[in-house]
Amino acid sequence: MPAHSAGRSTYLLALLLIGLLSACGTSLSGATAFPATMKTPSAPEVSASTTASPSTTLFLPLVTRGILPPPDEASRRIRVPPGFAIRIFAEGLNGKARMMAFGPDGALYLTLMSAGQIVRLPDRNGDGRADRVEVVAEGLALPHGIEWLGEWLYVAEGDRIERLRDGDGDGRLEIRELVTDNIPPARGHVSRTLHFGPDGKLYVSAGSSCNICEEDDPRRAAILRFNPDGTIPADNPLAADPDPRRRPLWAWGLRNSVDFMWTPGGQLWADHNGSDGLGDDLPPEEVIIAVLPARHHGWPYCYTPGLGPNLPPASRMEVQDPRMPLPLGFTCEQAVPALFTDLAHSAPLGMEPGSSSAFPLEYRDDLFIAYHGSWNTTLASARDCKVQRIVVENGQPIRSEEFANGWRAPGKMCGDPATWGRPVDVLFGPDGAMYISDDHGGRVYRVVYTGP
Known part of the structure; x- marks a missing residue:
């Protein structure tokens, strides 16, 4: 079962338990208040080994998951809407904390990209803070996207997809198998993200090697599609192509789609980081692209102009980037335009629907995206990391609004060393809380709904 499915199943179990407690006259209305007798949680302890196996241990109790730790630096710095609260879930995460997944054990797993590690962040006592940082895999080549399928944790590395599992019950994922190395080598945009689709296939995004250029490897600036064992699905658009590099292609013209997801209706949505060099305002970030198989999505030749929703039938068509001549026979009208755009240099990364959250109903149809923010604008206000x-x-x-903001240092860009943090990934846990990873501050945050 993919990690999102496993998390939602556990969340439904939590709702059932809460319902049983309510039926017995037990109220959870005070669960968000931290008990006065409980000590402030300390920073997680780092450990390279553990006796907790991801296949056998469920890190609950679910009933106490709503507990909110005391105010901390995150609650003082980061603004969230009324009725919500943010706290640090884990910190001291050295090595660029990137993408997250909840395992079948209910614990949060996280890639430390530059450290070559995957860590587990269990909250066994349910106090809203990770107990420790447990290294479960290391020696990986730029690990980024991760997702569980049964007992296997799939990981997208810079030049391959591997799957890992615990073979001896010690909690470390020591068994490693190569799924495929039919992805482009790590150059330029080196992060690789993977998810299993509703069709059971493995989708992998690979960014471009450059800011703006014509790639010599067709697998770059694309979304690739494999069977879970790494073979090529027979219904891939180019499954029978003489060039084996073209066989996994599903969609292309996507400069750097760091994350993607599927809507309830089965539509694949991806974000897209636009190129630099056209000033502070162009091209707009293509925050949501409805990805279509066997179609070109614009880069490096075209981009979607304007800001905000771009819904059919009155879509804004793609326009040509003046730096790139169009290939013979190709026009920007053939490119798939974005559904939603935002300010250039916002750098949208991890994206997550609110459907599995414990947030109010008005949030559950919405999409939450981590904006990594600018490192190279000339604007005094820069672009927020939020x-x-x-x-x-x-x-x-139809529209957007900030949900969590306050990481950027005043008057500085998000890429400045003085900035406190830069969000990377967003994920909802089995407890219905939002988890946010931060590769600049080395933290994971937890956002809960506390009530009106």
Whole structure:
């Protein structure tokens, strides 16, 4: 079962337990208040080994998951909407904390990309803080996207996809198997993200090697599609192509789609980081692209102009980037335009629907995206590193608003050393809380709904 499915199943179990408690006259209305007799949680202890096996231990109790730790640096710095609260879940995470997944054990797993590690962040006592940092795999080549399928943790590395599992019950994922190395080598945009689709296939995004250029490897700036064992699905658009590099292609013209997801209706949505060099305002970030198989999505030749929703039938068509001549026979009208755009240099990364959250109903159709923020604008106000809420109605994005903000140092860009943090990934846990990874501050945050 993919990690998202496992998490939602556990969350449904939590709702059932809460319902049983309510039926017995037990109220959880005070669960968000931290008991006065409980000590402030300390920073997680780092350990390279553990006796907790991901296949046998469930890190609950679920009933106490709503506990909110005391105010901390995150609650003082980061603004969230009324009725919500943010706290540090884990810190001291050296090595660029990137993408997250909840395991079948209910614990949070995280890639430390530059350290070549995957760590587990269990909260066994349910106090809203990770107990420790447990290294479960190391020696990986730029690990980024991760997702569980049964007992296997799939990991997208810079030049391959591997799957890992615990073979002896010690909690470390020591068994490693190569799934495929039919992805482009790590150059330029080196992060690789993977998810299993509703069709059971393995999808992998690979960014471009450059800011703007014509790639010599067709697998770059693309989303690739494999069977879970790494073979090529027979219904891939180019499954029978003479060039084996073209066989995994599903969609292309995506400069750097750091994350993607599927809507309830089965539509693949991806974000997209636009190129630099056209000033502070161009091209807009293509925050949501409805990815279509066997179609070109614009880069490096075209981009979607304007800001905000771009819904059919009155879509803004893609326009040509003046730096790139169009290939013979190709026009920007043939490229798939974005559904929703935002300010250039916002750098959208991890994205997650609110459907599995314990947030109020008005948030559950929406999409939450981590904006990594700018490192190279000339604007005095720069671009914020934040979590943005994309409001979705009738299956379409209609507007956006900030959900969590305050990481950027005043007057500085998000890439400045003085900035406190830069969100990377957003994920909802089995407890219905939002988890946010931060590769600049080396933290994971937890956001809970506390009530009106």
